[in-house]
Amino acid sequence: MKPSHSTFHPFNGLRHHVRTWGDPAAPPLFLLHGWMDAAASFQFVVDALQRDWHVIAPDWRGCGLSGWAPNGYWFPDYYADLETLLNIYTPEAPARLVGHSMGGVIACTYAGLRPQRVAQVMSLEGFGLARTSPDDAPERYRRWLDEMAEEPRFRIYGSFDALAARLQSDNPRLTPEKAQFIARAWAHETATDKIELLHDPRHKRTNPVLYRMEELIACWRLCTAPTQWVFARDSKGTGYLEDTPEQLAERKNAFSDYQEAWIDDAGHMMHHDQPEAVSRLIENFIE
DSSP, X not given: OOOEEEEEEEETTEEEEEEEESOTTSOEEEEEOOTTOOGGGGHHHHHHOOSOOEEEEEOOTTSTTSOOOTTOOOHHHHHHHHHHHHXXXXXXXXXXXXXXXXXXXXXXXXXXXXXXXXXXXXXXXXXXXXOOOGGGHHHHHHHHHHHTTSOOOOOOBSOHHHHHHHHHHHOXXXXXXXXXXXXXXXXXXXXXXXXEESSXXXXXXXXXXXXXXXXXXXXXXXXXXXXXXXXXXXXXXXGGGGSOHHHHHHHHHTOSSEEEEEESSOOSOHHHHOHHHHHHHHHHHOO
């Protein structure tokens, strides 16, 4: 297992954790995790990389070892956090971005907002949530108001073994060794026989702001970097699956330099299921 190094940076009002692998003099490669994940779970992909990279993987705000935002979580903050990280780790050269799920959406959208700052972008199952309608707004606001009445909480586990078993139940492709590793990357022991997730449970709250696919597509159209979307053959429950073929084509056609690839025998968490295949695609695409 390749060793990693932890660094903490104070910016945008929070203490942000960044995990890095490799020689800082090697070409930088940013790996951006998804919702309720952590940078450490890219370990399997990093282990499978064949070339020398300086891999830079932040814990997004409220995840892993990064600080919790007192006023909740709003998507534009992730773009600001990414921009600050790029200014720290690659202030001169355009960045190579690989993002999973939410991290892929952040990477693709930022590549449209700041096209001069991104050299290449790869999105692993990060193609945007299901589309919404303005008619969805009243119920969304009501749900948010109801949820604000009490603090959300995560389940407490009696051991890392119990959490690992839960992870394997959710994803049968995980080996016991991988499940144990992810359990210890996602959680910590707060007392004897008390294992709690590191993430801020307020991530569970309904977002009162509707997800407007049209706005993302408008940003994606400004992306000039070569872009590759990587689909998992056995993915379930992701937003694009609710699209008509024409709507899915609209997402893809937003990019001027678009490629796609598929990974077999993998679900949404493809970086856990098939890390060797993911690493091969990264190194075949990223220069």
